[in-house]
Amino acid sequence: MRQAATSTAEVLDLSKRLERRRGEIEEATLTRVYSVADPTEDSDPAYLDGLRTAVSAALGYGIEALRRSEDRPAPIPTSLLSQARLAARNGVELDTVLRRYLAGHALLDDFLIEESERGGLPGGSSLKRLLWVEAAALDRLLSAVSEEYAREVAARPGSPAERRAKQIERLLAGEPLDASGLGYDLEAHHTGLVASGQQSEQVLRELAAALDCNLLLLRREADCAWAWLGGRRRALSFEEIECALRQLSPAEATLTVGEPGHGLASWRLTHRQALAAMTVAQRGERALTRYADVALLASILQDDLLVASLRQLYLEPLEQDRDGGEVARQTLRAYFAAEQNVSSAAAALGINRSTVANRLRATEERIGRHLGCCALELSLALRLGEREPQQPA
Numbered sequence: 001m002r003q004a005a006t007s008t009a010e011v012l013d014l015s016k017r018l019e020r021r022r023g024e025i026e027e028a029t030l031t032r033v034y035s036v037a038d039p040t041e042d043s044d045p046a047y048l049d050g051l052r053t054a055v056s057a058a059l060g061y062g063i064e065a066l067r068r069s070e071d072r073p074a075p076i077p078t079s080l081l082s083q084a085r086l087a088a089r090n091g092v093e094l095d096t097v098l099r100r101y102l103a104g105h106a107l108l109d110d111f112l113i114e115e116s117e118r119g120g121l122p123g124g125s126s127l128k129r130l131l132w133v134e135a136a137a138l139d140r141l142l143s144a145v146s147e148e149y150a151r152e153v154a155a156r157p158g159s160p161a162e163r164r165a166k167q168i169e170r171l172l173a174g175e176p177l178d179a180s181g182l183g184y185d186l187e188a189h190h191t192g193l194v195a196s197g198q199q200s201e202q203v204l205r206e207l208a209a210a211l212d213c214n215l216l217l218l219r220r221e222a223d224c225a226w227a228w229l230g231g232r233r234r235a236l237s238f239e240e241i242e243c244a245l246r247q248l249s250p251a252e253a254t255l256t257v258g259e260p261g262h263g264l265a266s267w268r269l270t271h272r273q274a275l276a277a278m279t280v281a282q283r284g285e286r287a288l289t290r291y292a293d294v295a296l297l298a299s300i301l302q303d304d305l306l307v308a309s310l311r312q313l314y315l316e317p318l319e320q321d322r323d324g325g326e327v328a329r330q331t332l333r334a335y336f337a338a339e340q341n342v343s344s345a346a347a348a349l350g351i352n353r354s355t356v357a358n359r360l361r362a363t364e365e366r367i368g369r370h371l372g373c374c375a376l377e378l379s380l381a382l383r384l385g386e387r388e389p390q391q392p393a
Contacts, residue, residue, distance in 0.1 A: 010119075011130075015066045017115045018108075022059065025111055029055050032103040037096045047086045054083040058101065058141070062108045065137035066130065076141060081148045088152035097149065098142055105138045161219075168218050168226075172268055184216040184228065189235040191260045192270035193227045194278045197253035200225040203245075204255075210244040211236060226275075228267060235260030238290050245288055256281045256289045276302075284386070297383055307384060314374070314381035317366040328366070329382060331359045336379045340371075 018025070030052065033039070039051050057077040064074040087097050109131060116127050164182070171177055171186070179186050195204050201219060204227040208215035213229040213236065220226060229236055241257055258273030260266075273291035276298040281289040283301075291298065300306050318325030331349065335356070338344035346356045364370055371378065 011066055014112070014115055014119065014130075015063050017119065018063050018066075018111060021111065021115075022063075025108065026056055026059055029059060029104045029107050032107050033100045036099050036103055037092075047083075047090045047092070050079070050083045050086055053079050055104065058104055059108065061141065062105070062134060062137060065133055066112075073140060074137060076144045080141065080145060084145045084148040085152040088149050094146065094149050097145065101138070101142060101145065105134065109134060165218055168216075172271065174268075182216060184214055184230055185232070186264045186267050187262075188214070188230045188232050189260060189262050190267045190270050191229045191236045191241070192258035192267070192272075192274040193229065193241075194256045194271075194274040195225045195227065195253050196223060196255075196278060196282065198223055200253045203248065203253040206248050207241070207244055210248065211240060226271065228271065235262065238292075242288055254278075254281050254287060254289075256291065258291050296380060300380060300384065310377060310381040310384060314367055314378045315385050317368075318363065320366065328359060328363050329385070331356060332363065332378065332382055335360065335371075336375070336382070340375065 033051070033055060039048055057079045061074055061077055061080070068074050084097065087094075112130060112134065113127065116130065167177060167179070167182070171179060193204060193207075195201070197203075200223060201217065204217055204225055205215065208227070208229055211229060213231050216228040216230065218226045229241075237260070238257060245255065256274045256277035258270030258275075258277070261270050273295075277289050277291040277294055279301045280294040280297050300310070315325070318328045321328060331345070334345040334348045335342070338348060342356050342360070343353050346353045349356065360371060367374070367378070
C-alpha cells in the first residue's frame, strides 16, 4: 500500500510539472500541427480559431489521462468533437486531422519522458506503463474523433457532382478506389487536357464528340475544367486534337494537352503534364499548347529563383541597349530558330552575315558569356520574356 500511494503521488507530481509547462507544450504542438498541413489554407475562420482551442483541449485530455485509473478514463472533450465536425464541413481530410493528433501525441510523450527523467520515474510505475496509458487515451480519442467526423460527412453527403469530383481527386492522389462508377475506363488510352476560359467545358465536350472519344470531365472553377479523352484502340495524336479544334466554332478557351499514354499511371501523368503546360499557356496567346513543346519552360516557371535569375543574367543586360534590347532579342531568336547557323539567321532577317555576327558578339559582351556556353539558358530566357504578363498601360 505504501508503494502504491507513493506511485500515485509521483504521477500527480509529474502531471503538475507538465501543467506548469503547458504554454510551452501548446506552442510546440501548434508548430507541429502546422507542419502536418497549413491550416491557414482553410477559409472558415471558425475552424482556424477552433484549432488552437482543440490543441489546448487535447493537451489537457492527455495530462488528465495520467491521473486516471484504467476503469475511469478521462472523458473526450466536447470541443474536440466540435472541431472534427468543422473539419468535415471545411473539407479537411480525416487523414490530416488524425495525423495532427498523432503529431501532438508524440510531442507530449517527449515532454513526459523529459519530466520523468528529470524527476525520477514514479515509484511502482515504469515509464513504459505511463506511455501505454497515453497510447490508450489516444486510441479512444482518435476513435471518437473519427466517428464524429464520419457522422458529419454522412449528414452532409454533397451533390453527385461533388462526390464525383472528390473521387477523381483521390484517384489522382494515388488512392486505390473503385472507379467503376465514373463511366470511364482508366485502363484505356488517355490524353489529358486542361481548359481555361468561360467556355472551357463546352469546348471539351465538343472536342470529345468530334474525335469520337470517351470523355471524363471535371469542372474545377467557373472558368477551368480538367478532362481526359479515352479510347480502347489507340491514343490520340496531338495533330488530331489540333485539327479537330480548328474545325470547331471559335470559343473563348485556352487548352493544354498532356502526352498520350495507357493505363492508370499514364492517366495521372498526362493530367499533370496538361496542368503544368497551363502555366505557360496562360502567358501566351495560343489556343492550344502541348506539354512536350513547353516541358522545360513549364518546369522553370515553377521555380521563382530560376525565373528571376535567367532574367537577371540574360535579359536585363540586353535591355541596356538604346532600343531596350529589341534588335538583340530579334537576332537571337532568328539565330536559335536557325539552329545557331549565322548565315541562315541572316537570310531569315534579310540582312548580311557580318551584321548578325557583330550583333551576336555584342550580345556576348553584354551578358559576359560565350553563346556556345549558355545557348540553352539564353534561349529559355528569351522564351520566358515572350511570356511575361503584360503590364497595364
